Amino acid sequence: MTRIGIAGAGAFGTALAVTLASAGRPVTLWARDPVFADRMMQSRETPRLPGIVLPDPVTVTAELDPLAGCETVLLSVPMQALAGFLKGAAMVLDARALIACCKGVDMATGRGPSAIIAETCPRATAAILTGPSFAADIARGLPTALTLACRDPRRGAELQERLSTPTLRLYRSTDITGAELGGALKNIMAIAAGIVIGAGLGDSARAALMTRGFAEMQRFACAHGAEPETLAGLSGFGDLVLTCTSAQSRNFRYGAALGKGAWFDPDVTVEGAATARAVAAIAQARGIEMPVTQSVAQVIDGQRSIAEAVKTLLSRPLKEE
Numbered sequence: 397m398t399r400i401g402i403a404g405a406g407a408f409g410t411a412l413a414v415t416l417a418s419a420g421r422p423v424t425l426w427a428r429d430p431v432f433a434d435r436m437m438q439s440r441e442t443p444r445l446p447g448i449v450l451p452d453p454v455t456v457t458a459e460l461d462p463l464a465g466c467e468t469v470l471l472s473v474p475m476q477a478l479a480g481f482l483k484g485a486a487m488v489l490d491a492r493a494l495i496a497c498c499k500g501v502d503m504a505t506g507r508g509p510s511a512i513i514a515e516t517c518p519r520a521t522a523a524i525l526t527g528p529s530f531a532a533d534i535a536r537g538l539p540t541a542l543t544l545a546c547r548d549p550r551r552g553a554e555l556q557e558r559l560s561t562p563t564l565r566l567y568r569s570t571d572i573t574g575a576e577l578g579g580a581l582k583n584i585m586a587i588a589a590g591i592v593i594g595a596g597l598g599d600s601a602r603a604a605l606m607t608r609g610f611a612e613m614q615r616f617a618c619a620h621g622a623e624p625e626t627l628a629g630l631s632g633f634g635d636l637v638l639t640c641t642s643a644q645s646r647n648f649r650y651g652a653a654l655g656k657g658a659w660f661d662p663d664v665t666v667e668g669a670a671t672a673r674a675v676a677a678i679a680q681a682r683g684i685e686m687p688v689t690q691s692v693a694q695v696i697d698g699q700r701s702i703a704e705a706v707k708t709l710l711s712r713p714l715k716e717e
């Protein structure tokens with residue numbers, strides 16, 4: 397059976413390794429730190445997924461060369477690390493199917509994962525795996541449904557087949573722009589929802605925020621060529637609902653800490669923070685109306701208090717829905 401490569405042994409990369417290997421597929425899981433990789437290989441555990449045991453078909457390594465033996469490689473490093481990782485690994489990874497699992501927009505270039513793959517590995521087939529799924533749920537074998545987006549429908553169908561497992565159900569799409577932007581933008585809204593709840597503004601305010609945030613996601617994605625239906629699917633609406641309503645979401649928890657004025661561990665991956673800054677800058681430059689995103693970026697950067705941001709959002713001119 398074809399070996400699947402996974403670059404990035406964090407919570408999500410490891411969870412994907414567990415579900416694929418549990419379905420009998422051999423997996424090479426790459427971690428950047430050799431000591432960490434060796435410990436994980438020996439102990440079959442990781443502190444990022446407490447209580448989960450790595451199935452036998454998972455090999456953990458800090459060497460990039462073994463990924464050359466994998467025709468399909470899932471990229472599960474954080475968004476802001478993707479370009480740097482791919483530049484360093486292009487010799488090994490080019491001409492493969494590279495499936496980005498990270499959710500965000502690169503701050504330095506304003507690009508999403510598929511454009512970064514195309515630039516760094518021009519002979520690769522780029523795809524996106526995204527949608528509502530917490531790593532812990534996937535690793536525990538709970539039912540999950542995700543979107544697998546690839547411009548080439550034939551390659552997309554092959555990847556859908558190769559990466560689906562009895563508990564991980566993949567739906568296919570050719571709208572790679574819509575899929576990656578849905579996943580990136582919902583993280584901004586999850587931070588905003590966390591702020592609303594943390595600041596004690598209530599569930600009604602959160603519902604309003606999610607709905608107007610969704611309108612904003614559609615506006616931005618469609619201005620970039622996405623199909624509105626994609627945003628209404630798992631990668632947009634589905635993931636928006638999950639992360640705006642669950643304290644399992646790190647973006648939500650980060651927002652809640654901001655709302656309460658509490659400390660938040662800076663080592664936790666919070667993709668929506670950098671992405672809010674990147675998207676706010678693009679929206680401003682292109683004249684796309686993104687009031688929630690602008691507010692989140694300003695609150696994160698300390699340019700505006702939460703009270704000021706709420707006042708600004710509520711005092712915008714009244715309009716049709």
Ligand SMILES: NC(=O)C1=CN([C@@H]2O[C@H](COP(=O)(O)OP(=O)(O)OC[C@H]3O[C@@H](n4cnc5c(N)ncnc54)[C@H](OP(=O)(O)O)[C@@H]3O)[C@@H](O)[C@H]2O)C=CC1
Nearest residue numbers: 404405406407408409472473474475477498499530531665
């Ligand atoms: N966790 C989840 O439930 C889900 C996560 N995702 C997405 O997956 C992506 C990864 O998230 P997740 O696994 O949770 O994050 P984690 O924080 O758990 O892990 C991040 C991993 O990336 C590695 N890493 C960090 N920086 C670099 C770098 N510069 N080069 C190479 N490797 C690096 C880390 O290595 P080290 O340990 O050495 O720091 C770690 O293995 C994010 O974009 C997230 O949005 C998508 C769906 C669900």
Ligand SMILES: O=C(CO)COP(=O)(O)O
Nearest residue numbers: 527528529530645646647
């Ligand atoms: O994207 C996710 C679930 O679909 C994970 O969300 P967080 O990164 O906010 O934890």
